[in-house]
Amino acid sequence: xxxxxxxxxxxxxxxxxxxxxxxxxxxxxxxxxxxxxxxxxxxxxxxxxxxxxxxxxxxxxxxxxxxxxxxxxxxxxxxxxxxxxxxxxxxxxxxxxxxxxxxxxxxxxxxxxxxxxxxxxxxxxxxxxxxxxxxxxxxxxxxxxxxxxxxxxxxxxxxxxxxxxxxxxxxxxxxxxxxxxxxxxxxxxxxxxxxxxxxxxxxxxxxxxxxxxxxxxxxxxxxxxxxxxxxxxxxxxxxxxxxxxxxxxxxxxxxxxxxxxxxxxxxxxxxxxxxxxxxxxxxxxxxxxxxxxxxxxxxxxxxxxxxxxxxxxxxxxxxxxxxxxxxxxxxxxxxxxxxxxxxxxxxxxxxxxxxxxxxxxxxxxxxxxxxxxxxxxxxxxxxxxxxxxxxxxxxxxxxxxxxxxxxxxxxxxxxxxxxxxxxxxxxxxxxxxxxxxxxxxxxxxxxxxxxxxxxxxxxxxxxxxxxxxxxxxxxxxxxxxxxxxxxxxxxxxxxxxxxxxxxxxxxxxxxxxxxxxxxxxxxxxxxxxxxxxxxxxxxxxxxxxxxxxxxxxxxxxxxxxxxxxx
Numbered sequence: 432x433x434x435x436x437x438x439x440x441x442x443x444x445x446x447x448x449x450x451x452x453x454x455x456x457x458x459x460x461x462x463x464x465x466x467x468x469x470x471x472x473x474x475x476x477x478x479x480x481x482x483x484x485x486x487x488x489x490x491x492x493x494x495x496x497x498x499x500x501x502x503x504x505x506x507x508x509x510x511x512x513x514x515x516x517x518x519x520x521x522x523x524x525x526x527x528x529x530x531x532x533x534x535x536x537x538x539x540x541x542x543x544x545x546x547x548x549x550x551x552x553x554x555x556x557x558x559x560x561x562x563x564x565x566x567x568x569x570x571x572x573x574x575x576x577x578x579x580x581x582x583x584x585x586x587x588x589x590x591x592x593x594x595x596x597x598x599x600x601x602x603x604x605x606x607x608x609x610x611x612x613x614x615x616x617x618x619x620x621x622x623x624x625x626x627x628x629x630x631x632x633x634x635x636x637x638x639x640x641x642x643x644x645x646x647x648x649x650x651x652x653x654x655x656x657x658x659x660x661x662x663x664x665x666x667x668x669x670x671x672x673x674x675x676x677x678x679x680x681x682x683x684x685x686x687x688x689x690x691x692x693x694x695x696x697x698x699x700x701x702x703x704x705x706x707x708x709x710x711x712x713x714x715x716x717x718x719x720x721x722x723x724x725x726x727x728x729x730x731x732x733x734x735x736x737x738x739x740x741x742x743x744x745x746x747x748x749x750x751x752x753x754x755x756x757x758x759x760x761x762x763x764x765x766x767x768x769x770x771x772x773x774x775x776x777x778x779x780x781x782x783x784x785x786x787x788x789x790x791x792x793x794x795x796x797x798x799x800x801x802x803x804x805x806x807x808x809x810x811x812x813x814x815x816x817x818x819x820x821x822x823x824x825x826x827x828x829x830x831x832x833x834x835x836x837x838x839x840x841x842x843x844x845x846x847x848x849x850x851x852x853x854x855x856x857x858x859x860x861x862x863x864x865x866x867x868x869x870x871x872x873x874x875x876x877x878x879x880x881x882x883x884x885x886x887x888x889x890x891x892x893x894x895x896x897x898x899x900x901x902x903x904x905x906x907x908x909x910x911x912x913x914x915x916x917x918x919x920x921x922x923x924x925x926x927x928x929x930x931x932x933x934x935x936x937x938x939x940x941x942x943x944x945x946x947x948x949x950x951x952x953x954x955x956x957x958x959x960x961x962x963x964x965x966x967x968x969x970x971x972x973x974x975x976x977x978x979x980x981x982x983x984x985x986x987x988x989x990x991x992x993x994x995x996x997x
Contacts, residue, residue, distance in 0.1 A: 452587060479578060482606060487569050507520075532566070547688045558583060565582070606841050687881045688878055697905075710740075714761060719770065721763065721765055731765065735776075819859035
């Protein structure tokens with residue numbers, strides 16, 4: 432562990448050698464496009480009512496101190512010409528935290544619909560590759576004196592699980608921010624120097640010579656997988672083809688965002704009652720939400736919707752930055768009306784997918800990074816975005832979850848009330864659902880392409896009804912003979928007119944954007960919300976046995992939180 436003083440002194444340490452992005456990290460740089468930026472984000476809702484000196488200046492001070500502990504957040508990309516090889520990390524000689532922190536306000540009265548609209552716009556903007564690939568937005572003007580922060584980080588820097596490690600560095604376990612700062616050794620990395628021309632040439636040649644072998648390896652694996660499926664076909668029923676639904680189409684640059692929060696306790700109860708994993712229960716909640724939304728639009732397909740689920744390949748205790756993920760397709764059984772049958776089908780599909788994953792299947796991220804130079808991958812991605820209907824659809828959407836700390840968290844002295852994750856969209860997938868568990872609750876973020884999904888709140892609000900349906904099923908089985916009462920979802924959430932103190936459970940959709948610039952102070956970048964909206968027309972492990980897990984938040988007793996102070 433290093434203290435703040437160690438971190439500051441490390442900035443003057445000698446540089447070592449050029450540092451090239453890994454195959455998996457480089458993929459997120461190559462596949463980025465204006466229609467699909469490759470960054471992830473977290474929208475944090477803060478309650479500063481018990482913090483007398485809370486404000487933007489204090490947040491900027493805390494953030495400046497904590498970012499010094501994360502060496503990689505002071506690096507930027509250096510890309511070889513013509514896309515012939517993977518990019519390098521180099522130190523930003525002009526790094527200044529103030530260049531990455533911005534301030535804005537939502538229009539009055541600060542309902543959550545306005546916050547979601549602003550968040551969607553900010554998330555749609557790509558990060559500046561001339562600087563380190565992260566930025567933070569301070570968002571004020573929320574009802575109930577709440578404040579929100581939006582932290583955007585490029586996916587080449589970290590995956591979902593390592594982003595929670597970043598949260599541990601930026602946040603505290605008590606209202607008083609720790610001044611004796613500590614961070615894991617993984618956050619401190621040797622300063623990379625820019626590569627010389629001959630070093631770039633040598634690396635490009637070596638990496639190019641790997642491609643034929645990588646093509647042979649992955650082709651052989653794909654052939655073996657195909658043969659296994661053919662030989663097993665008499666024993667198993669092949670899954671139906673992935674149906675195309677309304678949010679499977681050509682992506683635009685426009686985004687919408689919605690969110691929801693439910694307690695974690697009922698999910699644990701259902702896990703225990705049905706002897707499944709928490710991931711299975713989470714997928715059932717998402718499945719029910721999708722089913723309700725698709726039925727409302729008259730678009731529920733006969734075949735089940737398929738979710739692509741990122742899977743962590745990290746060993747326990749691995750907090751290193753970068754990407755160590757794979758992904759697996761799971762049937763969401765949306766064609767089944769009964770919640771128990773749906774949960775059982777999801778569990779069966781997830782277990783089969785995990786077995787195939789342990790056998791080496793679903794190595795798309797590794798294969799893309801090893802078999803194509805960045806320039807070629809960039810071209811393939813552009814073609815795929817241009818003609819999505821001509822390509823096979825591996826899944827309808829991406830669904831992921833990340834396990835956070837099961838204790839209250841504080842940022843700059845304010846209590847963290849909600850922490851909504853926001854991920855990225857991929858080719859032909861106009862919806863992404865990500866969930867984070869923390870402090871005995873689960874926060875869902877629904878990111879959609881505005882041209883493909885008119886109102887994401889239909890899906891986000893359905894999370895509460897989905898939870899009620901699951902609770903009713905558990906109750907009915909636990910009390911034989913007791914008549915099943917319909918779950919009144921109307922009382923499960925505050926009404927649209929209720930303030931943030933009520934828990935931000937219901938949207939207010941009738942808020943016209945106003946110019947928020949008048950509410951800003953120092954370090955302000957005035958932003959006209961109407962003008963902004965108008966402008967917007969895995970790494971492979973040697974052996975996966977015992978490593979592969981679907982980030983099952985709470986399946987086991989979580990490890991004690993790492994202290995950020997004494």
